[in-house]
Amino acid sequence: MNKLDTSYDETLRVHTLRELNILDTAPEDRFDRLTRLAKRMFNVPIALVSLIDSDRQWFKSSIGLPVSQTARSVSFCGHAILQNEAFVVPDASLDPRFATNPLVLGEPHIRFYAGQPLKLGNGIVLGTLCIIDSVPRSFSDEDREALRDLAKIVENELIAIHMAVEDELTGLPNRRGFLHQAQKTISLCYRLGKPAALIFFDLTRFKQINDQYGHDEGDRALKTFGRLLDNLTRESDTSARLAGDEFVLLMNDASAEAAKECVARLEKGVRDYNEHSGKPYDIRFNEGIVELDLQTDHSVQLLLKLADAMMYQQKRKRMD
Template identity: 45%
Template structure:
C-alpha cells in the first residue's frame, strides 16, 4: 500500500479548508442531491463529497457508507488532491498502490474509484467528489467530463459558498438551484436512456396570506415537507417561485407521475384544512412527460402550459 503524499502547500491547504468552517457540520440536502445524482448517473453504490483534513478524510456528503470519515493514510482522495486531473483507478486489485489497502481488502471492498478534485478559488485542492464501486469498471473521457460537471456544482455550493441556490424558508432548491442541477439530471437520464416527467404545482390563493409572514412561511415549510416526501432522492424538487413547486422526475412517465401527484394534492388539501379553515389554498398541477434531450426551460414552459389548461 502506498500512503498519499502531502501537497506542496499543505499548511496553506489545511488553513484554507478550515476557513470554510464545514468540517464536522451536519449533512446538507443541497450537497446530498449532487452525490445522489452521481450515484444514479454512474450506477455505483457509493458517492462522496470528501474533504481531506490533516489526518483524515471527512465526508460532508455520503451516499452508501455508514462511516463519516477514514484515516488519510489509507484514503484514495488523499491521492486525488495531488493533481487537478481526474483520479481514476479501474481495478484496485491490479494497482500496487491500493491492492492491500484495508478499504480494498475489507469494507467497503473498493474495486473502482473515480474522483474529481474540489479546488478553492485560491487554487488549493481541499477534497473530491468521488464515486466508488465494489467491482472493477471502465471510465471513459465522457464519464470524466460528466463527473467534473457535478464537481463544479459542489465547488459552487461548498467551496465558493454560493448560497443563492437554496430557498431559506423551505430548505429546498430555489429557481436558481433548480436551473443549475436540472441540466445535469437530464444528462443522467440521457446517459441511462430514461424518460422524464416535469411537474409544476401551483398554490392558488396562498399569496392572500403573504402579508402574515409567520403563517405564510409556516405553510410553505409544511407544504415543502409533504412535497419532498412524495418524491424519490433521485428526483429534483424546488420551491420554484412564490406560487409553487417544481419537480423533475426521472425514469417516469406522465401517467405514473400523475398518480403520485393526485396523492400529493390530497395530502396538501388535508394540510390546508389543518392549518385553519381561513386558509383557502387550491392546488393545481401541470404534468408533462418528455424525452430527456429537451432543454430544461422548454420542459418548464410546457409544464406551465399544462397548468394554464387546468386554470382556464
C-alpha cells in the same frame, strides 16, 4: 479492513451532498489555496478536500495525489466523517483497521493520516479536510486546533455554495440549484432512454393568504407545501421552489401517468393538512405535467415553459 459504520442517516447525508452540485466539478482556487496552506503548515506531501459520496471519496481539491477519487471502502475519510473532531492515525501500518488497506500497502503508502470532518450549518458531515504522510508521525493538540481552524474556512466555502443553491425559506433547492441538477438528470435520461416527467405547481390564491393573514402566515403556507411536496420525492427525484408560490418536481424514470399518481398523493396530503391544521385558509394548488420526449432534445428551461403553460390551461378550466 474493518467495514465502515454508516448507522447514521446516510441517505440524508448523501442527498445533501449531491444537492450542492459540487461533485465532479472543476478545481477552484478557493479550495486549492486551503490545501496548499495545509500542506505547507504541516509539512506533508498530500492535502485533500475529500467529499464522501455513497461509494467513493471524491477530491474537490487534491494537492500531492494524482487521482480525483478512490473507493469509499478503502478511504480513511470514510472513518473520519463518523467523528466529531479530528480523526488521527499516527501509523496506519500498525493500526488493525488499515494495516491491509491497499493505500497503505501500495501507493501512496499512507502511514500518517489526520482528517477534520466538514459540516454544514445543519450539522451534516459532507467530507473532510485531511493531510497525509508516507512516514509515521505524532499530532499535537496545537496541530489539531490548526487543522480545525483551516477546516472551518473550508466549511464556510461549502456553506456559501449550499446557500447559493438552496431556498432559505423551505430548504428546497432554489431555481439555480434545480436547473443545475435537473439538466444532469435529463441528460442521463436521454443517454439511457429512460422516461422523465416534470410537474409545475402554482399555489392557488396565495396572495389572499398574504393579504388577509400576513406574510408570516404566507411563509408558513409555503414551508408547509414545500414539506408536503418533499415528502413525496424519491431519492432520484428533484423538487424545488422556483420563486414566489411556484414549485416544481422532476421525476426520473417516470411517465406522465406516474406523475399524475404523484399529484393525487400530494392532493391527499394537502387535504389532510387542511382538515387538521386549524388554519383559517386552505392550501390549494394547480399543476401542469410534461413528459420528456426522448425523440426531441429538450432543455430544462423549455420543459418548465411547457409545464407552466399546461398549469395555466388547467387553472383556466377550473375557473370556468
